[in-house]
Amino acid sequence: MADDGTGAGALKAENQALQEVLAAEHVAVWGYGVVGAALGTSADQAAVASQAAHRDLRDQVAELIDSRKVAPVPAEAGYALPFPVLNAHDAASLAVRLEDGVSRALVRLLDQAAGKATRQLAVGALGAAEVRAVSWRAKAGQTPVTSPFPGLPT
Amino acid sequence: MSSSPASSRGLTRRGLFAGSAGLALLVAGCTSSAGQRRDAAATSRQADALAGQVAVQESLVAAYSAAGAASPALAAQIAPLQSQAQQQLTKLKAAAPSAGARRSASSAPSSTAAVPAGQDPKAWLRAQITAAADSHTAACLAQDGARAALLGSIAAGLRGQAGGLS
Numbered sequence: 213m214a215d216d217g218t219g220a221g222a223l224k225a226e227n228q229a230l231q232e233v234l235a236a237e238h239v240a241v242w243g244y245g246v247v248g249a250a251l252g253t254s255a256d257q258a259a260v261a262s263q264a265a266h267r268d269l270r271d272q273v274a275e276l277i278d279s280r281k282v283a284p285v286p287a288e289a290g291y292a293l294p295f296p297v298l299n300a301h302d303a304a305s306l307a308v309r310l311e312d313g314v315s316r317a318l319v320r321l322l323d324q325a326a327g328k329a330t331r332q333l334a335v336g337a338l339g340a341a342e343v344r345a346v347s348w349r350a351k352a353g354q355t356p357v358t359s360p361f362p363g364l365p366t
Numbered sequence: 367m368s369s370s371p372a373s374s375r376g377l378t379r380r381g382l383f384a385g386s387a388g389l390a391l392l393v394a395g396c397t398s399s400a401g402q403r404r405d406a407a408a409t410s411r412q413a414d415a416l417a418g419q420v421a422v423q424e425s426l427v428a429a430y431s432a433a434g435a436a437s438p439a440l441a442a443q444i445a446p447l448q449s450q451a452q453q454q455l456t457k458l459k460a461a462a463p464s465a466g467a468r469r470s471a472s473s474a475p476s477s478t479a480a481v482p483a484g485q486d487p488k489a490w491l492r493a494q495i496t497a498a499a500d501s502h503t504a505a506c507l508a509q510d511g512a513r514a515a516l517l518g519s520i521a522a523g524l525r526g527q528a529g530g531l532s
Contacts, residue, residue, distance in 0.1 A: 315522070323515040328507050335506050335518040339499070342526040350530075358530050360450035361457070362522045364515065 222326035223280075229317075229324035230277050231285045233334075236317035237270035238287035243310040246293065250303035258351075262307065262344050266314070269337050276333075304352035311345035315363030338363060412509055416462040419505050419517060423455040426498040426524075428479035433491035436481040440488055447527050454520045461516055492531045499524035 244263035248256040274284040297306050318338040325331045342362040349357040430448035434441030481487045502521035506514050 319515045319519055322506065322518040323511055325510065325514065331507050331510075331514055331518070335503050335521060338518055338522040339503070339525040342522040343529040346526040346530050356446045356450070358447060358450060358523065358526045360453045360523045361516075361519045362526065364519045 219326075225324045226321075226326040226330055227277065227280060227282055229321040230273055230330070231282075233314070233317040233321050233337075234270060234273045234277065235285050236314045237266050237273060238285070239291055240266040240310045240314050241270055242287065242291055243306060246297055247303045247307045247310070250297045250306075251300055258347065259303070259307070262311075262348075265340060265344070266310075272333070301352060304348050305354075307348040308345055308352055308354065311341045311348060312363070315341045315345070316365070317363075319363030412513065413462065413464060415505050415508055416458070416513055416517075417464060419502055420455070420458050420462050422498050422501045423451065423458050423520075425479065426494055427451050427455055429491060429494040432479045432481055433487040433494075437487040440491075444491065444531075447530070450523065450527070454523065457516065458520065461513060488531060492528050495524050495528040495531070499528065 241263060244259050244266065248259035248263065251259055277284040293306070294309060295302065295305070297303055315338055318334045318341065321334040322331055322338070325334060342359065345359070345362065346357050349355075427448065430444055430451055434444060434448070481490050499521045502517045502524065506517035506521060509517060
């Protein structure tokens with residue numbers, strides 16, 4: 213079993229990676245508001261559930277960072293959209309981007325994690341993000357709907 | 367739909383993801399210098415564990431073949447997934463070049479590459495995928511650096527596959 217890296221440098225790297233996850237979660241929580249609004253009442257349950265999942269992870273990561281006497285990165289007041297979100301297809305495509313962005317940050321955290329507990333947090337969240345991404349890729353008409361290496365740089 | 371009011375900070379000016387300094391680091395690859403340093407000190411036990419995950423993935427690829435053989439209709443549906451499972455196996459082997467020498471029979475999953483009589487091939491395959499994902503997740507926790515990132519990513523990909531088969 214991997215030894216937990218408890219050196220100052222290892223913890224600093226892990227904290228930085230946690231901040232990146234937190235920043236990605238801020239984006240996801242905000243972005244799913246856009247997704248839900250674009251989907252309307254007909255199909256926003258998935259957006260609401262996804263946003264709730266990201267809000268939970270955001271809070272969990274922020275508390276972890278705060279517990280280490282490090283100031284968690286704040287959310288921006290708003291974020292520019294990567295493309296106009298005008299209909300359900302656009303909304304699903306945005307949701308895919310949101311999940312993929314979070315997955316990249318979580319893989320980075322796995323790479324930088326100094327301890328098992330952090331890896332456990334990251335790998336659990338990564339799996340959940342990919343399951344949501346599969347559903348959103350299908351709604352966006354993307355193929356394939358699955359990814360062999362979620363979050364890994366290509 | 368318009369975005370929320372923009373702040374003066376970089377992320378809002380540059381775009382949803384491109385402006386994030388943290389996320390931008392990801393394009394440099396998951397094998398960071400810190401990760402590489404830790405990888406260099408990885409124990410032989412970690413290497414053995416990674417070799418064990420090659421065996422798990424080999425069994426999963428075989429399970430895809432078995433499910434396809436049991437149900438020709440399912441074979442077409444799962445062909446892209448099997449291809450991705452093979453890609454995962456290839457990358458795992460590259461990360462564990464000693465897999466062939468170190469792999470032990472005890473590290474292989476208990477499942478056999480044949481759908482048991484009377485079982486729904488899709489449900490059986492989904493169980494095999496989930497079991498492989500669980501195994502890679504457990505192994506991920508015992509690794510660090512790029513190995514942990516690879517195993518975690520593959521586990522997540524398999525959870526997506528299992529979800530897609532539902």
